Amino acid sequence: MSEVRRVVVQDCPGGPLLIRGADEVVGGDGTVGKVERPVVALCRCGRSERQPWCDASHRARRRRKKD
Numbered sequence: 001m002s003e004v005r006r007v008v009v010q011d012c013p014g015g016p017l018l019i020r021g022a023d024e025v026v027g028g029d030g031t032v033g034k035v036e037r038p039v040v041a042l043c044r045c046g047r048s049e050r051q052p053w054c055d056a057s058h059r060a061r062r063r064r065k066k067d
């Protein structure tokens with residue numbers, strides 16, 4: 001019998017998707033990333049150098065828009 005797990009996805013406007021409760025994340029290219037934290041952030045802006053994870057590069061884009 002398989003275990004039912006609850007995974008929560010939270011939208012952070014202008015930033016990443018926060019994923020709570022996942023064991024692994026599968027990227028668009030099929031790469032499987034093991035999740036070893038209770039919460040991980042997935043990049044949505046495409047600027048992270050650690051894809052699929054958010055490295056906070058989205059913050060630089062927001063600051064430039066305010067200049």
Ligand code: FES
Pocket residue numbers: 014015016017042043044045046047048053054055056057058059
């Ligand atoms: S959403 Fe944070 S670096 Fe892309």
